[in-house]
Each structure stands twice: as C-alpha cells, then as structure tokens.
Amino acid sequence: MNYISTRGAGPVSFDEALLSGLAPDGGLYMPEAWLGLPQDWQASKAVPFQDFAFMAAKAFAGDCFTDTELKAAIDRAYGGFDHPEIAPLRELEPGLFLLELFHGPTLAFKDFAMQVLAQLFDLALEKCGQRRTIVVATSGDTGGAAVEAFAGRANVDLFVLHPDGRISDAQRRQMTSVDVPNVHNVAVEGTFDDCQRILKLLFADEAFRNEIALGAVNSINWARIMAQTSYYLSVMVRLGAPAAFSVPTGNFGDIFAGYVAQKMGAELGPMVIATNSNDILDRTLVTGTYKVESASPTLSPAMDIQIASNFERLLFELMDRDADALNAAMAEFAASGELQIPPAALTAMRELFKSRSISDEEILAEIRFAYEAYGVLIDPHTAVGLKAAREELPAGKGPRVVLATAHPAKFSETVEKATRKLPEVPARLAARMEAPERFDRLPPDEGAIMAYVRARI
C-alpha cells in the first residue's frame, strides 16, 4: 500500500509515511486506496485483541514488513498493558458500554497507537540504518505515551512540547519523571495550539527538517490512525452488531480511525463527535463553516484544541480526494481562519457524524451521574463522551459504545470535585508522582525551540 499527501505529494511507501509523519507539502498521508478486511474477519468472537491490531497493520503496512515482524511488534507493543483483554468493554446499563482504553503504561488511549508506532519505528530505522529526531506537541497524554514508548530507544531522540501549566500534574509527571538521555521535555509558555503551530513550522522548514531528520508521532502520523482502527474492529466482533460510538474528540484522530474502520468494511452505527467547550467541530457540523476561535482551558485538557489536524483527512475524503481543491481550501483557512465546507462534503459529513459540545458544568454533572447511577468513576474526557452519547444516541437502537480515553486517576482532582471520591491510583502512576521531574521552559517561538533541539542531538 502506498501513501499520498492530502495536498498532492507522493506516493511514498508505508515506512516513509511512518518515519516522516507529515508530508513535505504540509499535507497528511493517506492510503492510496482503501483495502478490505479479510473475508472471515468476523468469524470468531473470541479473538485476542492483538489479532485485530495485526489485521490493521497487515492491511496498511504489509508491503514493508513480514507477518512475523508485524506480529512480534504488536505482541511487544501490547505486552505492557495491565488488562488481559487490553481493551475491555464495561456494560453500564443494557446496551450502553464503556470501552476502557486506559490499561496501557500511561493510562490513556494514546498508548494503543504509540506503542505500536515505536515498535514499527525500531523495525524501519534498523532496516535503513538511520536515526530520527522526533518532536511531538502534546495536549497532555500524547507526550507521556511517546516518552513511555520511545524512552531509551537507540535510534531516536525525542522532544516533547507541552503547554506550560495547562496539563494535569499526573500528565506532566508521566513525561518529566522519565530520566533517560534521549528524552527532552519542554514546557512552552502558550497553548497546545502554539505547540502544534511550532511543530508545523519546524516541518515546513525543509533545511531544518533534513538537518535533524525530523519525524512526527502526533496523530497526524498515519500509523497512529492505523493502530487505532483495531479497537473499533474488535468491538464490532465482540458485540456482533453495528455499534454506535461516542468519541471524545480533540485532534479528530481517534474518531477518524472509526471512519477508517468503516472504509475497511466494518459496519459501524452512527459516530458522535463529542467535544468540550472548544467546539470548532460541533460548530462546523451545525453551520458549515470551519472557523477558529481561541482555545480555552477546560476540565478535559487533552481536547482543548481549536485546529483539529486530522479533520483535513476527512475533508480530503469528502472532497473526493481532490488535492487541488483541498489545497485551495486550506490556503483560504490559513489566510482567514475560516473555511466554508463545500455543500456536498457537508451533507456527507452530517450523514457520517453527529456532534455535541459539553460544558465544564456538564462534565462535572456527568462524572457525578456515572458514579451515582453505575457506581463507576470516569475521567472528564470520558464524561464528555458519555454525556454526548446519552444526548445524541437514542437507547434501544443497538449497542452504544463510549470510548473511555483516560483512567480517572489521571484527573483525580476533577473526579473528586464531582463525586467526593478519590479514584484509586494504579501503582505505575503512583511511582511517577514521587519521582523527580526534569523539563525546560521556553517561549512559544520556533526559533527558540529549533536552537534547543540543535543543541541536544
């Protein structure tokens, strides 16, 4: 399978798309065509999670790696998860499920893709005898997942940019308490959008990009989307009916993986874009205009995002993969902060997705509700998904699945505020909360970040 950029560059091979992350023309890599799943993919209900991960990896990366390599990489990737089912389903009431995606090393769903990505990076870099410098922007959880996955790897230097003071204590400590020479943490004095903007500028600077062999592992990296399709596939098989999904959404990566699962042939029910009060995606669906406003801090910080990078992938699809038209649209967006969704694309979008924006008050009320009604403590991101599911998906029309994207102990302050109960802290997080931290603070300026990176590789 080859990959093309949403802005027209390519085609390139899977390992090229994997190692660079962002296409040289500033676009995002997409598979040249959609591949179907094997005919018997739904045959058994007792399939281990790893088999679905393999199915997805083989479909999209099978040209570059052997089945044996992919299977071993996936086994290593999920070896550090602390639940035998990897992604267990918890039934809250008949037909309403939480899909628990927080049993990985950093207790958030980002581990699912990042662990696979690190394994594939190792394989690909060893084959070509190269190194990469990875710079990642994080709204909280990607950074920890990347640090955990890439710490100590021989062929990678990792730089993590997080917005200073805008992530939870637990999130920060998961990144900054890992003391290994190939990991560098930077607290950027700005928002996540600043971090993401700087990352894009580093990529846009061709000389710098080549000088440091820059790679991206943000959700713009196709391999992350690929890895995340596996839990949609696994849920479809376990429930044996087209399930509707409610997905707490920031960068549009996790929910786009659901779209990809559909393109591979899985029959999903409706999907809900569940956002917090940073509601650009919800507004877009309602008004037809994708318009940036400033990001404001909420109780679900991993979704405090205005510019949802992966939305470009959906636009590319719904504009019939017309890279010229998309280029024009993205240029308009870059210039004015506003993009009119073409009418046909908007209609298609409304058929594919429902959406709901959830306020901080609703988040607190939903955490309380889940505790009182089901005896379950949920994190604020999951609360956004649960509330959106209960509002947008009528009960009794097939299973409803809420993606539980983080462990409540990662956001214990908010959970305690809502319920007066402190979530139990898993041992691996507790250990991190004690360890010394290591990070540097820098202004939201690409020059400062470039100099910092240069000095350290």
Ligand SMILES: *Cc1c(COP(=O)(O)O)cnc(C)c1O
């Ligand atoms: C990253 C994150 C999200 C949003 O995922 P996207 O792929 O950016 O849409 C939701 N919840 C948690 C806990 C996260 O870390």
